[in-house]
Amino acid sequence: MAKFAVLFMAGGLLAAALLFHRAAATETESDGPQFTSDHQMLRPAHYREWVWLSSGFGMSYTEGSNSSPNFDNVFANPTAYRKFVATGQWPDKTVLVLELRHSESNGSINKGGHFQGDLNAVEVHVKDEQHFPGKWAFVGFGASAKSAKAIPTSANCYSCHQEHGAVDTTFVQFYPTLFPLAQQKNTVRQNY
Amino acid sequence: MAKFAVLFMAGGLLAAALLFHRAAATETESDGPQFTSDHQMLRPAHYREWVWLSSGFGMSYTEGSNSSPNFDNVFANPTAYRKFVATGQWPDKTVLVLELRHSESNGSINKGGHFQGDLNAVEVHVKDEQHFPGKWAFVGFGASAKSAKAIPTSANCYSCHQEHGAVDTTFVQFYPTLFPLAQQKNTVRQNY
Numbered sequence: 516m517a518k519f520a521v522l523f524m525a526g527g528l529l530a531a532a533l534l535f536h537r538a539a540a541t542e543t544e545s546d547g548p549q550f551t552s553d554h555q556m557l558r559p560a561h562y563r564e565w566v567w568l569s570s571g572f573g574m575s576y577t578e579g580s581n582s583s584p585n586f587d588n589v590f591a592n593p594t595a596y597r598k599f600v601a602t603g604q605w606p607d608k609t610v611l612v613l614e615l616r617h618s619e620s621n622g623s624i625n626k627g628g629h630f631q632g633d634l635n636a637v638e639v640h641v642k643d644e645q646h647f648p649g650k651w652a653f654v655g656f657g658a659s660a661k662s663a664k665a666i667p668t669s670a671n672c673y674s675c676h677q678e679h680g681a682v683d684t685t686f687v688q689f690y691p692t693l694f695p696l697a698q699q700k701n702t703v704r705q706n707y
Numbered sequence: 708m709a710k711f712a713v714l715f716m717a718g719g720l721l722a723a724a725l726l727f728h729r730a731a732a733t734e735t736e737s738d739g740p741q742f743t744s745d746h747q748m749l750r751p752a753h754y755r756e757w758v759w760l761s762s763g764f765g766m767s768y769t770e771g772s773n774s775s776p777n778f779d780n781v782f783a784n785p786t787a788y789r790k791f792v793a794t795g796q797w798p799d800k801t802v803l804v805l806e807l808r809h810s811e812s813n814g815s816i817n818k819g820g821h822f823q824g825d826l827n828a829v830e831v832h833v834k835d836e837q838h839f840p841g842k843w844a845f846v847g848f849g850a851s852a853k854s855a856k857a858i859p860t861s862a863n864c865y866s867c868h869q870e871h872g873a874v875d876t877t878f879v880q881f882y883p884t885l886f887p888l889a890q891q892k893n894t895v896r897q898n899y
Contacts, residue, residue, distance in 0.1 A: 564788075566755075567780075570762040571823070572820055573821065575819035576818055581819055588759075596756075616883065623880045626767060627767035631762065675816070679815065689817070691826075707815070
């Protein structure tokens with residue numbers, strides 16, 4: 516009977532291990548960055564079901580009026596989000612998606628303000644130490660590109676995020692639920 | 708040896724069944740509406756990690772300017788979201804959370820437009836046939852209430868949603884990824 520019990524338990528452990536491995540692998544494969552063999556990043560397929568961080572309206576880094584303001588919506592892959600909540604830091608394989616949408620007014624019963632319309636562009640800020648010497652890269656997918664190469668590091672998005680990103684070159688200062696967490700964890704850098 | 712193999716497989720199946728049951732129970736319990744014994748709804752604890760549907764800026768149903776526009780952010784519980792994607796309809800136990808946040812300007816490197824600030828209020832539109840004779844109810848939690856009773860059905864939120872909601876008294880016309888799905892599934896009602 517002892518042998519039976521050991522075998523019974525061994526079968527249970529093996530099944531549990533296989534299931535756990537499958538669940539863990541699925542999560543990692545589904546929400547980390549994916550690349551083609553020629554180092555293009557694949558457009559994240561399911562980012563609308565990731566964790567949304569915040570949306571801005573007509574945001575710009577320069578003064579002056581904006582006659583056709585976009586909404587900007589930011590999403591994080593769930594694996595990276597959970598690690599940020601636990602540590603205040605973005606792990607390797609973080610994917611932050613910036614989705615730009617046109618704004619609309621006076622539709623249906625809406626008489627004031629703005630709601631979101633068609634997709635304008637998708638841009639990604641991705642951390643992947645294996646693929647990028649500077650760890651982080653920006654990738655622009657426009658409205659419909661299925662894959663794209665990283666934007667060259669000479670572009671001013673890199674220097675601006677380096678200079679003004681509150682946490683690890685990212686604009687956590689604009690994410691109202693993550694910023695207090697980063698402050699608690701002491702991961703906000705000085706003078707961003 | 709045959710007995711050993713049967714026991715080994717039985718152990719595996721039992722472990723798999725226990726794991727599966729645990730995963731399914733967690734999902735169902737975690738994202739449907741929860742009530743106190745005196746029929747107050749509990750404030751949804753983890754809605755910021757649910758599926759975000761859209762955000763508006765300064766939206767109003769009346770004309771005129773708005774000197775302190777809010778952002779309105781809408782989230783759906785994942786179980787209801789997945790059923791809507793599959794069918795174009797909201798199932799029983801749907802919870803739609805409307806989060807209102809103050810808007811901010813000219814913070815950090817931001818020089819134009821608006822980003823999101825402190826929480827103003829949380830309001831819920833919930834479908835629960837067991838708890839509400841009209842299936843759907845509105846519940847207001849303000850900035851911090853842990854539980855609240857449903858708003859009386861004489862309030863104009865009910866009549867307005869009844870009259871203008873594109874799908875089942877909800878404003879799916881303002882959710883840019885769900886509205887085309889509802890149109891495909893023919894669940895948008897006429898003359899909303």
